[in-house]
Each structure stands twice: as structure tokens, then as C-alpha cells.
Amino acid sequence: MTVKRDAAATGSKRRRSHRSADSRTPWPLAVLAAVASTIFVVPLIGLIGSAPWRDLPNLIADEIVVDAIGLSLVSSLVAAMLSVILGVPLAWVLSRSRFPGQRLLRAVVTLPMVLPPVVGGAALLFALGRRGIIGEPLAEATGFVLPFSLWGVIVANTFVAMPFLVVTVEGAFDSVDRRYEAAAATLGANRFTVFRRISLPMIAPSLRAGLVLAWARALGEFGATITFAGNLSGRTQTLPLAVFVALEADRPRALAISLLLVVVSIVVLVTLRDQWWRR
Numbered sequence: 001m002t003v004k005r006d007a008a009a010t011g012s013k014r015r016r017s018h019r020s021a022d023s024r025t026p027w028p029l030a031v032l033a034a035v036a037s038t039i040f041v042v043p044l045i046g047l048i049g050s051a052p053w054r055d056l057p058n059l060i061a062d063e064i065v066v067d068a069i070g071l072s073l074v075s076s077l078v079a080a081m082l083s084v085i086l087g088v089p090l091a092w093v094l095s096r097s098r099f100p101g102q103r104l105l106r107a108v109v110t111l112p113m114v115l116p117p118v119v120g121g122a123a124l125l126f127a128l129g130r131r132g133i134i135g136e137p138l139a140e141a142t143g144f145v146l147p148f149s150l151w152g153v154i155v156a157n158t159f160v161a162m163p164f165l166v167v168t169v170e171g172a173f174d175s176v177d178r179r180y181e182a183a184a185a186t187l188g189a190n191r192f193t194v195f196r197r198i199s200l201p202m203i204a205p206s207l208r209a210g211l212v213l214a215w216a217r218a219l220g221e222f223g224a225t226i227t228f229a230g231n232l233s234g235r236t237q238t239l240p241l242a243v244f245v246a247l248e249a250d251r252p253r254a255l256a257i258s259l260l261l262v263v264v265s266i267v268v269l270v271t272l273r274d275q276w277w278r279r
Contacts, residue, residue, distance in 0.1 A: 044262070051259050052252040059256035067234045068242040068257070072219055075150065075238060079157035080215035086158075087165040087214075088207070092195060094166070095173035113163045120159055121227025128155065129228070152229035153236050157218035164217050165210035172206030173199065216268040220261060 025033075052059065059065065094106055112120050128135040128146050139145050146152040176199060184194045200207070222240040229236040231245065239257055246254035 047255065047258055047262065051255045055252060056256050056259070059253050060260065062253065064233060064237075065242060065253065065257060068237050068239045069260075071150070071153070071234075071236070072238040072240075075153040075157050076161075076215050076218035076221075078154050079161050079218040080211055082154070082158045083162040083165045083214040083218075084207075084211055087162045087210075088169055088200075091166045091169035092173055092199070095170045109166055110163050112160050113167070117160060117221065117223025118227050121156060121224035124156060124159060124224065124228040147228055148230040148232060148236060150236065153225055153238060156224040156228045157221050160221050160224050161214040161218040165214040168206055168210030168213065169203060172203035176202050212268055212271065216265060219264065 090109065094102065094109070125147065126132050128138075130136065130139055130145055130147060135146060146155055180202070181194050181198050184198050185191075189197065219238075220240055221238070222244070225236070225238060226241055226244070231237050231241045233245075237245070239261055243254050243257045243261070246257065
């Protein structure tokens with residue numbers, strides 16, 4: 001027994017020694033990592049150090065800021081819900097189906113993730129604007145015009161946010177053990193029942209992550225919104241647009257809104273930490 005305990009103790013010391021050796025970072029990598037970190041840390045320090053902390057509550061409670069907050073919350077939440085309603089079926093089709101042009105469709109769906117937002121807004125304008133290929137006949141038939149309206153903001157937000165949910169959910173569908181779906185099918189469940197009762201519950205964590213990520217992306221959208229929906233205070237001016245305007249005329253207000261968006265973004269990233277970067 002003593003020999004076994006000594007052997008176990010020796011093995012434990014060796015494992016700790018190996019872990020200690022593995023945890024040491026080579027100094028060139030440490031230096032480069034430190035330089036890289038400053039690129040992200042220094043701007044935040046500048047923002048925090050310049051913030052008007054004493055006047056922050058009054059600035060956030062300003063009527064223009066309150067309107068922008070309400071508009072941002074409504075538009076981003078509706079965009080997130082639309083992303084789930086439309087994006088989850090799209091992710092399932094991309095994961096489970098095989099059809100001509102599937103790779104091209106996947107590329108088009110994920111294009112807004114890399115496309116400059118202003119270009120996305122211009123594309124929406126040419127398609128759904130008052131003179132767009134779809135917007136013009138829609139306006140003539142119903143009188144409904146998307147640009148410079150709340151629905152225009154929602155469409156722009158959905159356009160840039162849905163790809164994040166689709167990519168997340170498609171990856172989750174790809175990783176699901178299909179034996180459970182096959183077992184349900186052999187018991188008589190149709191494909192929609194399998195999707196609703198088996199597939200969706202199995203990807204629930206990824207679905208929640210995709211939903212929150214899509215919402216956060218919609219909340220911070222700027223380029224597509226200002227290009228397609230305009231920047232009308234109380235009507236289409238979201239928080240990012242309010243920052244853009246305040247930078248020219250009211251710098252303390254711009255700092256206050258920027259801090260609010262930074263806090264929301266950090267909370268979202270910390271919340272999703274275990275969903276996106278598992279050890």
C-alpha cells in the first residue's frame with residue numbers, strides 16, 4: 001500500500017509539473033499577445049476615462065436617447081424573432097437537404113456577415129425602396145413604403161442579424177446525432193414532428209446562443225439602417241445612429257450612449273461564453 005501511495009504521489013507530482021510546464025508562455029508569444037490585447041483594451045480605456053460619469057444618468061434619461069433606446073429595443077427584438085422564425089427552417093434546409101445551388105445559397109445567406117453594411121443597405125434600397133424592383137409595385141398597390149419607417153429599420157436589422165443565427169443553428173443541426181431522429185422516424189413520426197420534438201430540443205443551447213447573438217447584432221446595426229431607413233429622430237434613429245449624430249454636436253451624450261452599448265455587448269459575450277468557446 002505504501003508503494004502504491006508513493007507511486008500515486010510521484011505520478012501526481014509529474015502531472016503537476018507537466019501542467020506547469022505547459023502553462024508557461026514563450027516570451028515572443030507573450031509580447032505579441034500583449035500588443036494585440038492593447039489594440040482592444042486601449043480604446044475601451046479611452047472611452048471609460050472620457051465618460052461623463054456624474055452626468056451619465058441625466059444623459060441616458062434625455063428624451064432623444066430614451067426614444068433611441070425604445071426604437072432600438074423594439075426593432076432589434078422583432079428582428080431577432082423574425083430571424084428565429086425564418087432562420088431556423090433555413091438552417092435546417094441547409095443542413096439536411098441536398099439540392100442544386102445549395103452552396104451558392106449558403107454563400108448568399110452568409111454574405112451580410114462580410115458585406116459592408118452600407119452596401120447591404122443600398123441593396124435593400126434598390127430592391128425594397130420606393131423605386132425598387134419590389135418596393136415600387138408594393139407602394140403602388142398598397143401605399144406601404146419601407147424606407148424611413150420602423151419596418152425599414154426592422155428589415156435592415158433582420159438582413160444583417162439573421163445570418164449569425166443561421167450559421168449557429170446550421171452548425172448545431174450538423175452536430176446532432178441523427179440516430180435519435182432515425183429512431184423517432186421508425187416509430188412513425190413524420191419529418192416535421194421529428195424536427196419539432198427531437199431536433200429542436202437537442203439544439204436548444206445553440207438556438208438560444210444564435211438568438212441572443214442575432215439580437216445583439218441587430219441592436220448595434222448602423223450602416224444598413226442609415227442607408228435604407230434613414231436617420232429620423234424618434235422614428236428611425238436607433239442608438240448607433242444617435243451616437244453618430246451626437247459625436248458632432250453633443251460629445252458627452254455620444255459617450256454615454258457608447259458606454260451603454262459597450263455594457264450590453266459585454267454582457268452578451270460573457271453570457272454566450274460557454275456556447276461559443278468551450279474548452
